[in-house]
Structures are given as C-alpha cells and as structure tokens.
Amino acid sequence: MNSIGEACNDLKKEYDACFNMWFSDHFLKGNTDESMCAPLFKVYQQCVKKAMKEQKIDLQEVSKDILGGKHEKKVENS
Amino acid sequence: MPAMTTHGGVLYYVVKVPKDGENSTDSGWDNPFRPGGDLSREADEIVELIKGGKPITPTPGQQPPPLPPTLEPPVAESPVERAPAPAGVATSAPSPRSANGTAAAKQAPVGAVDVQRAIVKPDGDGAQADHPWETVATAAWRKYPNPHNTAVIGTDVVERKVVDGVLHTHRLVSSIWYFPKWAQALIGSAKICYASERSEVNPSSRLMVLKTINLTFCRHIAVDETLRYTPDPSDPRRTLLKQEAVVTVKGVPLTNYMEDLLTNKISNNAGKGRQAMEWVINRLNDEVKDLTRSTDEILCQTKRSLDDIASSAKKQMGDISQKAKQSFDDMHSMRLS
The missing domain is CATH 3.30.530 (Alpha-D-Glucose-1,6-Bisphosphate; Chain A, domain 4)
Structure with missing residues (x-):
C-alpha cells in the first residue's frame, strides 16, 4: 500500500515492515517500548507531513468540522 | 411545464425542445433539478444523451472497481494499512x-x-x-x-x-x-x-x-x-x-x-x-x-445508491423528455389546425 506522497513510499514500506514485526512480536507480547521502529517512523513521518501539506490535506480542519472537536487534542499539527 | 401564452384567443404552448447538437440549457420545461445550476446543466446533458440514444451512466472510464466474486488470498504484504479489517x-x-x-x-x-x-x-x-x-x-x-x-x-x-x-x-x-x-x-x-x-x-x-x-x-x-x-x-x-x-x-x-x-x-x-x-x-x-x-x-453502498439516483433521474428525465416532445407535438398540431 502506497503513501499519499510518492516520495514516501520506500520510507513507508520500511517502516511498515518494522511496525508489523514490532506489533506482533513485541507490542502484543507486552513490550510497549516503541524505540525499535522510531528512527524509521521519524523519517517517514516527515515525508508524509510534507506530502500532506503539498496536497493541502488538513486533518485538523477535518476533525474540527466533522468530529466536533472531540479529537482535537490528538490532532497533530501539520 | 411548458409556459402558456395566449395569442389572438388561441392558446398554445411555448416549449423549447432541445434538438440534437443544440444547446438546450435554456429549456423552459419543468425540471426536477434546479434551473441554472450545475444539476440543471447536467440534466440537459442527460437529456441530450437520452435523445441521442446514448447511455448516460456510467461514462466510460468511470466504471467502479470490480468486486471480485470470490475471495482471493490477501495480497497484503505491505503493512500498516488502513485498519478495519483483517485481510x-x-x-x-x-x-x-x-x-x-x-x-x-x-x-x-x-x-x-x-x-x-x-x-x-x-x-x-x-x-x-x-x-x-x-x-x-x-x-x-x-x-x-x-x-x-x-x-x-x-x-x-x-x-x-x-x-x-x-x-x-x-x-x-x-x-x-x-x-x-x-x-x-x-x-x-x-x-x-x-x-x-x-x-x-x-x-x-x-x-x-x-x-x-x-x-x-x-x-x-x-x-x-x-x-x-x-x-x-x-x-x-x-x-x-x-x-x-x-x-x-x-x-x-x-x-x-x-x-x-x-x-x-x-x-x-x-x-x-x-x-x-x-x-x-x-x-x-x-x-x-x-x-x-x-x-x-x-461507501460502496452509498455509491450504489447514487447509481440508483442516476437511473431514477434517467427515468425522470425520460419522462420529461417525453412530455416535452408531447407538448411539442401538441403545439405543432395546434398550429396546423
């Protein structure tokens, strides 16, 4: 599955692979330490946020309008 | 609904019937869609298509993605997908x-x-x-x-x-x-x-x-x-x-x-x-x-509902088109008589 940002696809795949392993082998077994995929997540995130900005996708606005703000505090600024 | 006008005691309908290849956006007959808006223009387009005997929906290249009749093994090797359902x-x-x-x-x-x-x-x-x-x-x-x-x-x-x-x-x-x-x-x-x-x-x-x-x-x-x-x-x-x-x-x-x-x-x-x-x-x-x-x-269901709307609209437009033609014919016969 691709990212919205084409440039992020490779980063996403790497991160996803890491996350899936972490999720089943660590997280579900009680190890909640996130550091394993953190570096991959960070670069992937930066790429995605840039892509979202470029494509003018604003999740914050959405949350406000549709969810009535109930998730606002969770929304990360793009 | 055709406008009614009187002329020298003779009652007749003024109705513009869109002809093939002719811009019909100013057609005056009753329209379920709001006049002047996008819908109205779309409706006119639909009428044109109907009159031309062409299918109105879906247009080529806009077919919805096919729903596979049988379940195949999930291709998903790529992780972190959108969650809800385990493929x-x-x-x-x-x-x-x-x-x-x-x-x-x-x-x-x-x-x-x-x-x-x-x-x-x-x-x-x-x-x-x-x-x-x-x-x-x-x-x-x-x-x-x-x-x-x-x-x-x-x-x-x-x-x-x-x-x-x-x-x-x-x-x-x-x-x-x-x-x-x-x-x-x-x-x-x-x-x-x-x-x-x-x-x-x-x-x-x-x-x-x-x-x-x-x-x-x-x-x-x-x-x-x-x-x-x-x-x-x-x-x-x-x-x-x-x-x-x-x-x-x-x-x-x-x-x-x-x-x-x-x-x-x-x-x-x-x-x-x-x-x-x-x-x-x-x-x-x-x-x-x-x-x-x-x-x-x-979403899929919503889309299907929209398809239903489209087909219903097609039907309605067909009726309207029919009525317009009817009026047109009436007008003709009135003029002739």
Missing part, C-alpha cells in the same frame, strides 16, 4: 454467517441542508472470526491492498504512540472513487477521498477499536464508523467484531431523495433484524467476507 486472516475465516444484527434507522429532523441519515449497527455478537484476537489485530493493519477493495490506494500513519500500554494510531486513508458522471454533479468531481482513521489497541484488555471518518466525499456525504475487535468471551480462539456506522448527507441538492435512498437501503432493510442482516451480508459478502466489513461497504 489476511479474517478473509479466510469462514464464519461471517454468525453475524447477526439489526440496523437502527435514526430519523433525524430532515433539514434542507443537514440531514443525519442512518445508523447501521449490528447488534448481538456482531461478526466473528475464527481467529484469536491477536491474529485479527495484526491482520487489521494489513487490510490493504485488498483485491476486494481496490478503492483504497494509500494509507499513511500520521501519528502513532504508546500511551499507558495502549497503542494510539492516527492514519490517513486515501481512496479513489468512481462516480457516474451524473452523480458527480452531486458529489463534486473529487475522485480521491480521504478518511481519517483513529485506532487504539490495548493488548492487555485485548481490545482494538478503530474509528473512521471520511474527510472529503466529501462535504456532502460523511461516513462515521466505529469497529471494535474483541475476543469472543465464550471462545478465546475467536474474535468478535462490533460495528457502528453513521452516514450523514448534507448540503446536497435532492437531499430528500438521497435521504430516502439511504434510509431505505441502509436502515429499513437492515432494520428487520436477522433477515435484514442476511441481506446485508449477502450483499457484502463478496467484497468483505467476515471482518473485512468496514466503512468501505457503506
């Missing part, structure tokens, strides 16, 4: 029949601009998968790509963190939707729609909850869905899915009509309990087997 695991689980539920139709006050449509809420045990919760939860991240929902073209994790042992994830899900050209007048030409999916996975209580809301579709049709994966209390080797979806339509011309459609399609039919659930499951089975039921089906 890999749940797909192969043979227990969708155990799903039982009813859908409660909530009749919100019908406003011209903001109409809350329907709540589809399976009750009771919900759907089940013959897999332990852990397997389902893992699979849920890999739902896409899925041959049964080619609409989803991208998923991105926007935010993810573990708080008090619970994994919180916010994902942006991108899908591509194909509408008949006619329906695009209602929904806009936006083909790529975005959904916001927030999820929580609690491994100690074995609970996975996903809330999805579509962002674009976008200003007009909102689908708000919640999925809950929990272990079957009577059998830890199985997983239950509970689902609730709210469909909202607002600011759409023909809102009442859409309301009827959506209500009928989603609520009334589904509201008849087991039998209705059977209907829903049968309808959705091909695409979603099992736990793969999610927002997509609602």
Whole structure:
C-alpha cells in the first residue's frame, strides 16, 4: 500500500515492515517500548507531513468540522 | 411545464425542445433539478444523451472497481494499512454467517441542508472470526491492498504512540472513487477521498477499536464508523467484531431523495433484524467476507445508491423528455389546425 506522497513510499514500506514485526512480536507480547521502529517512523513521518501539506490535506480542519472537536487534542499539527 | 401564452384567443404552448447538437440549457420545461445550476446543466446533458440514444451512466472510464466474486488470498504484504479489517486472516475465516444484527434507522429532523441519515449497527455478537484476537489485530493493519477493495490506494500513519500500554494510531486513508458522471454533479468531481482513521489497541484488555471518518466525499456525504475487535468471551480462539456506522448527507441538492435512498437501503432493510442482516451480508459478502466489513461497504453502498439516483433521474428525465416532445407535438398540431 502506497503513501499519499510518492516520495514516501520506500520510507513507508520500511517502516511498515518494522511496525508489523514490532506489533506482533513485541507490542502484543507486552513490550510497549516503541524505540525499535522510531528512527524509521521519524523519517517517514516527515515525508508524509510534507506530502500532506503539498496536497493541502488538513486533518485538523477535518476533525474540527466533522468530529466536533472531540479529537482535537490528538490532532497533530501539520 | 411548458409556459402558456395566449395569442389572438388561441392558446398554445411555448416549449423549447432541445434538438440534437443544440444547446438546450435554456429549456423552459419543468425540471426536477434546479434551473441554472450545475444539476440543471447536467440534466440537459442527460437529456441530450437520452435523445441521442446514448447511455448516460456510467461514462466510460468511470466504471467502479470490480468486486471480485470470490475471495482471493490477501495480497497484503505491505503493512500498516488502513485498519478495519483483517485481510489476511479474517478473509479466510469462514464464519461471517454468525453475524447477526439489526440496523437502527435514526430519523433525524430532515433539514434542507443537514440531514443525519442512518445508523447501521449490528447488534448481538456482531461478526466473528475464527481467529484469536491477536491474529485479527495484526491482520487489521494489513487490510490493504485488498483485491476486494481496490478503492483504497494509500494509507499513511500520521501519528502513532504508546500511551499507558495502549497503542494510539492516527492514519490517513486515501481512496479513489468512481462516480457516474451524473452523480458527480452531486458529489463534486473529487475522485480521491480521504478518511481519517483513529485506532487504539490495548493488548492487555485485548481490545482494538478503530474509528473512521471520511474527510472529503466529501462535504456532502460523511461516513462515521466505529469497529471494535474483541475476543469472543465464550471462545478465546475467536474474535468478535462490533460495528457502528453513521452516514450523514448534507448540503446536497435532492437531499430528500438521497435521504430516502439511504434510509431505505441502509436502515429499513437492515432494520428487520436477522433477515435484514442476511441481506446485508449477502450483499457484502463478496467484497468483505467476515471482518473485512468496514466503512468501505457503506461507501460502496452509498455509491450504489447514487447509481440508483442516476437511473431514477434517467427515468425522470425520460419522462420529461417525453412530455416535452408531447407538448411539442401538441403545439405543432395546434398550429396546423
């Protein structure tokens, strides 16, 4: 599955692979330490946020309008 | 409705009948669509097509993605997909029949601009998968790509963190939707729609909850869905899915009509309990087997409803076209006589 940002696809795949392993082998077994995929997540995130900005996708606005703000505090600024 | 005019005591109709190849936007006859707007222009286009004997919908290249009749093994090797449904695991689980539920139709006050449509809420045990919760939860991240929902073209994790042992994830899900050209007048030409999916996975209580809301579709049709994966209390080797979806339509011309459609399609039919659930499951089975039921089906259903609108409109326009012709003929015969 691709990212919205084409440039992020490779980063996403790497991160996803890491996350899936972490999720089943660590997280579900009680190890909640996130550091394993953190570096991959960070670069992937930066790429995605840039892509979202470029494509003018604003999740914050959405949350406000549709969810009535109930998730606002969770929304990360793009 | 043709305008009536009198001339020297002779009553006749003034009606402009769009001719092939002629711009018909100023046709004066009664139109279910609002004059002057996009819909009106679309309607004129439709009439032209009808008169030309051409199909009006869907236009070539806008066919919806085919729904595979049989379930193939999930292709999903790519991780972190948009969550709700386990492609890999749940797909192969043979227990969708155990799903039982009813859908409660909530009749919100019908406003011209903001109409809350329907709540589809399976009750009771919900759907089940013959897999332990852990397997389902893992699979849920890999739902896409899925041959049964080619609409989803991208998923991105926007935010993810573990708080008090619970994994919180916010994902942006991108899908591509194909509408008949006619329906695009209602929904806009936006083909790529975005959904916001927030999820929580609690491994100690074995609970996975996903809330999805579509962002674009976008200003007009909102689908708000919640999925809950929990272990079957009577059998830890199985997983239950509970689902609730709210469909909202607002600011759409023909809102009442859409309301009827959506209500009928989603609520009334589904509201008849087991039998209705059977209907829903049968309808959705091909695409979603099992736990793969999610927002997509609602969206898909909405799309189908729009197809219905389109065909209904086609019919109406046909009638109108017929009436216009009739009037035209009348006028002719009056003139002749």
